[in-house]
Amino acid sequence: MKEKTAEEWAEIFDAHEVWYAPIARFEEVHRDPQALATGAIDTDTAGVPTALVNSPIQFSAGAEMRPQGPAPRHAEHSAQVLRELGLGEEEGERLERQGAFGPTPPSKL
Numbered sequence: 439m440k441e442k443t444a445e446e447w448a449e450i451f452d453a454h455e456v457w458y459a460p461i462a463r464f465e466e467v468h469r470d471p472q473a474l475a476t477g478a479i480d481t482d483t484a485g486v487p488t489a490l491v492n493s494p495i496q497f498s499a500g501a502e503m504r505p506q507g508p509a510p511r512h513a514e515h516s517a518q519v520l521r522e523l524g525l526g527e528e529e530g531e532r533l534e535r536q537g538a539f540g541p542t543p544p545s546k547l
Contacts, residue, residue: 480504513539 442450444460451458462470468489473479480492486508493503516539520530533539 512542 448458448460450456467473468479468481470479474481477492478494479489481489482504490508496503513534516534517527517530520533525533
């Protein structure tokens, strides 16, 4: 398999009517023609600099479910959630110092 490129194998498989699906790298998925054609990838993502995975479930009687934007950053809404639970700012800061929200993951952006 290593002697040929993916494109060369695709030509051979197509010529012999062999069913296949290429394995894409993560960076390539958002450009996959089938994923785009089926709506699995949403490229109309206002305010988000990249395409997002669309919801695989759509209900005819419900509103269209689409990505609302990027995932929140680590602990982005912690203060809001703690307020809704009735905890004050000092209590939230104490919990954070004690590691209640887990370690801050390294930034990938």
